[in-house]
Amino acid sequence: xxxxxxxxxxxxxxxxxxxxxxxxxxxxxxxxxxxxxxxxxxxxxxxxxxxxxxxxxxxxxxxxxxxxxxxxxxxxxxxxxxxxxxxxxxxxxxxxxxxxxxxxxxxxxxxxxxxxxxxxxxxxxxxxxxxxxxxxxxxxxxxxxxxxxxxxxxxxxxxxxxxxxxxxxxxxxxxxxxxxxxxxxxxxxxxxxxxxxxxxxxxxxxxxxxxxxxxxxxxxxxxxxxxxxxxxxxxxxxxxxxxxxxxxxxxxxxxxx
Amino acid sequence: xxxxxxxxxxxxxxxxxxxxxxxxxxxxxxxxxxxxxxxxxxxxxxxxxxxxxxxxxxxxxxxxxxxxxxxxxxxxxxxxxxxxxxxxxxxxxxxxxxxxxxxxxxxxxxxxxxxxxxxxxxxxxxxxxxxxxxxxxxxxxxxxxxxxxxxxxxxxxxxxxxxxxxxxxxxxxxxxxxxxxxxxxxxxxxxxxxxxxxxxxxxxxxxxxxxxxxxxxxxxxxxxxxxxxxxxxxxxxxxx
Numbered sequence: 001x002x003x004x005x006x007x008x009x010x011x012x013x014x015x016x017x018x019x020x021x022x023x024x025x026x027x028x029x030x031x032x033x034x035x036x037x038x039x040x041x042x043x044x045x046x047x048x049x050x051x052x053x054x055x056x057x058x059x060x061x062x063x064x065x066x067x068x069x070x071x072x073x074x075x076x077x078x079x080x081x082x083x084x085x086x087x088x089x090x091x092x093x094x095x096x097x098x099x100x101x102x103x104x105x106x107x108x109x110x111x112x113x114x115x116x117x118x119x120x121x122x123x124x125x126x127x128x129x130x131x132x133x134x135x136x137x138x139x140x141x142x143x144x145x146x147x148x149x150x151x152x153x154x155x156x157x158x159x160x161x162x163x164x165x166x167x168x169x170x171x172x173x174x175x176x177x178x179x180x181x182x183x184x185x186x187x188x189x190x191x192x193x194x195x196x197x198x199x200x201x202x203x204x205x206x207x208x209x210x211x212x213x214x215x216x217x218x219x220x221x222x223x224x225x226x227x228x229x230x231x232x233x234x235x236x237x238x239x240x241x242x243x244x245x246x247x248x249x250x251x252x253x254x255x256x257x
Numbered sequence: 258x259x260x261x262x263x264x265x266x267x268x269x270x271x272x273x274x275x276x277x278x279x280x281x282x283x284x285x286x287x288x289x290x291x292x293x294x295x296x297x298x299x300x301x302x303x304x305x306x307x308x309x310x311x312x313x314x315x316x317x318x319x320x321x322x323x324x325x326x327x328x329x330x331x332x333x334x335x336x337x338x339x340x341x342x343x344x345x346x347x348x349x350x351x352x353x354x355x356x357x358x359x360x361x362x363x364x365x366x367x368x369x370x371x372x373x374x375x376x377x378x379x380x381x382x383x384x385x386x387x388x389x390x391x392x393x394x395x396x397x398x399x400x401x402x403x404x405x406x407x408x409x410x411x412x413x414x415x416x417x418x419x420x421x422x423x424x425x426x427x428x429x430x431x432x433x434x435x436x437x438x439x440x441x442x443x444x445x446x447x448x449x450x451x452x453x454x455x456x457x458x459x460x461x462x463x464x465x466x467x468x469x470x471x472x473x474x475x476x477x478x479x480x481x482x483x484x485x486x487x488x489x490x491x492x493x494x495x496x497x
Contacts, residue, residue, distance in 0.1 A: 068356045078393075119272075121294065121307060126393050128356050158272055161326035163294070163307040166273030207273025244271050247309045 035171075035185035035235050036144075038242045040152075042159040042250040050160025052246075054152035058140035058187065061148055063156040068128035080125035084113040084132045086149060092139045094188070108146060109134075115150045115170070115203030115213040121163040130162060141188045143172035143199050150203050155243045159250060166205035168212050169239040171232040173200045177219040182228060184235055200228050204236035268312050270322060276304040276312070291330065292322025326425050329354045329455035331390035336411075336432070338419060338453035339398065341381045349377060351385070351398060354421075354455045359396040361385060366400045367408040375413065382414040382459060384451045414451060417461030420472050425456050427479045437483040441490040442471055470494070 030036070036056040045051035048064040055061075068080050086109040090097050112134065120130070132153050139145045150170030158167055174186035175198045183190050186199075198218025204211055211233075216225065270276075276293070289295060292308035306312075310324030329337075331353065339351035339359060348362040361383065366375050377383065389397035402409035430436060432452045439450065448462035448471055458475055462468045470493055478486045 070357055125356065158309055161308050161324055163292070164272050165294070165296075165305060165307060167271070205273060207271070247271060248269060 032181075032183050033231065033234075035238065036187075038239065040155060040242055040246040042155060042246050048160075050156045050158070050162070052152050052156040052159055054148050054155070056144070056148055056185075058138055059145055059148050060137040061134060061145070061152045062137060063132065063134045063149075063152045065130065065132050065153075065156045065160040065162070067130040067160075068125040068162070069131075071127055071129045076127060078126050079122040080120075080128040080130050082113055082117050082120060082122065082130050082132070084109045084116075084134065084153065086112055086134045086136070088136045088139060092136045108149070111146065111201075111213070111215065112149055112153055116154050116157065116168045118210070118212045119154065119164045119166050119168045119205055120157060121165060124163050130157075132156065139188075141186050141191050143174060143191065143201055144185050144187060146170065146201055147172040147185070151239050151243065155246065158243070158247055166207045166210070167240060167243055168203045168205055169236040169243065171202050171204060171236040171239065173228050173232055173235075175199070175218070175220070175224075175228055182231065184231055200225070200232055202229065202232040202236065204233055206237050206240040269310070270306040270312055271309050272307055274306045276306065276320070287320065290319060290321025292324060293320060323426055329425060331355050331359070331387050331396040332454075333387055333390045334403075335387045335390070335454040336452070337385055337387060337398070337455045338414070338451060338457040338459055339383050339385055339455075340419075341377050341379055341383065343379060344377075351383065353387075353396065353398070353453075354457065355396060357395050359387075359398050361398040361400070365398065366412065367406065377413060382417075382419055384411050384414055384453070384459070386411060410451070414459045414461075417449065417459050418468050418472060420458045420460065420475060421456065423456045423458060423476070424479065425454065428452055428454055428456055428458065431458065431475070438474065438478050438486045438490065441487050442474060445490075445494045446471065 036059075039055040041053040043051060044053050045064050048066055050065040052063050053061070054063070071077060071081060086105050087101060088097055088105060090099060134149050134153055136145060136149070147170030150168055154168040157164060172186065173182055173184050174190055175182040177198045198220055199216070201215045202211060203213040211229075214229070220228070287304070289304065292306060292310055294305050294307045296303055296305050306322060308322050308324050310322040313321055313323045337353045339353040339361070341349045342352050342358065343350045348360060348365070351359045351361045353359045363369070363375070365388075369375065383398075383400060385398035385400050386403070387396055388399040388403070400411040401407060402411070431439065432454070442448070446462060446467050448460060448467065451459040460468055460471050460475070462471060474490055474493055478489060481489060
């Protein structure tokens with residue numbers, strides 16, 4: 001006996017046919033040394049202590065900072081604990097993701113935490129915890145998104161007026177180990193279309209001239225790595241100018257005209 | 258607070274930037290306020306900015322970075338408005354908007370003995386002075402003047418309305434003796450006000466409509482010049 005509550009399809013039906021998606025074609029119009037244009041807005045979240053919104057063409061990241069607040073653990077800490085939570089929205093990548101934080105997101109959280117923690121004067125906030133929440137609204141390449149998240153988190157910390165010795169800016173470069181080719185600030189198409197198996201992501205403190213963290217993947221000679229690092233540093237310095245300008249716009253509001 | 262202005266020198270600083278030697282007075286010691294840290298690097302001593310903001314010199318040898326922040330860090334002798342969140346045997350736990358809850362001793366009031374303690378309920382507002390502010394300990398409050406032992410305006414704030422979420426720089430301007438906004442409002446409306454250095458302001462007046470008017474004026478006049486504040490206050494009072 002047929003189920004009366006179920007609506008059956010037509011008796012004559014054809015399964016849908018989907019065309020195979022084409023392989024991404026390299027469409028980079030900007031120069032290999034040029035990074036994407038950046039838009040940065042601070043203080044967008046009124047309820048958070050500090051917040052920033054970072055946009056770089058397709059990359060869109062929102063970050064909020066809460067704290068310093070009393071640590072949840074009762075053990076005494078002489079300095080504050082920095083907690084980073086990096087999350088990709090389900091719709092942020094080309095392949096839809098789940099809501100639960102993945103292993104990749106957790107590793108990115110640790111990487112961002114390692115990159116920005118040297119800049120913060122954590123010893124000034126004992127028994128406290130500082131929480132940084134990074135939400136990727138749209139991603140365009142894993143490397144560039146990670147670098148953008150570092151810059152976004154650091155600018156949100158500056159907006160929160162948490163004492164820091166400098167601001168950390170992220171920078172990324174993709175390179176081909178077999179040739180002299182490299183691409184600053186690679187997007188998703190760059191990562192897929194190019195036969196590039198090497199990458200460098202860096203956190204850099206521009207005022208002090210200190211590198212906080214470097215992640216290098218792929219075979220690379222020391223001289224080549226030094227060259228790529230210099231390129232990353234130059235890009236990070238340019239990003240720092242954008243953060244400075246955004247801070248100036250946000251913080252100088254309170255000054256008398 | 259005198260703003261530092263020198264030829265070819267920007268008074269706005271970002272984290273990581275060094276304070277030039279030309280600004281620092283060479284005679285005697287220097288007192289560093291919030292936003293500045295002392296560092297030793299390669300046998301050289303330097304003052305580095307740790308918060309984005311404008312550099313101010315509060316005295317001959319005192320400097321600080323004035324930034325638009327809403328998060329309060331307790332400092333000794335600051336006047337704060339707190340809300341009692343719980344009671345315990347020896348006193349009260351008070352929320353002053355800092356990272357840690359402050360403690361207010363039941364005997365830290367004017368002319369109080371063990372038998373005549375003030376009865377403050379949870380949710381009550383108090384205007385107090387920070388007596389102890391150590392980064393390793395919880396802040397402690399007192400509701401009397403340390404020099405005279407008198408209440409001097411400190412104590413429970415009854416009735417009225419508390420404004421929260423103001424920037425600390427705005428509160429510092431409001432607490433100045435010759436504040437244009439409060440003087441203009443005071444010439445038209447009688448009211449009581451308690452300004453806390455923790456971004457909270459308590460206002461009380463004869464009726465609710467004037468209290469709301471004063472609160473609106475305080476909230477909206479943060480980024481106005483003195484002339485604009487006077488004009489804005491007069492426009493508000495006309496609407497009463």
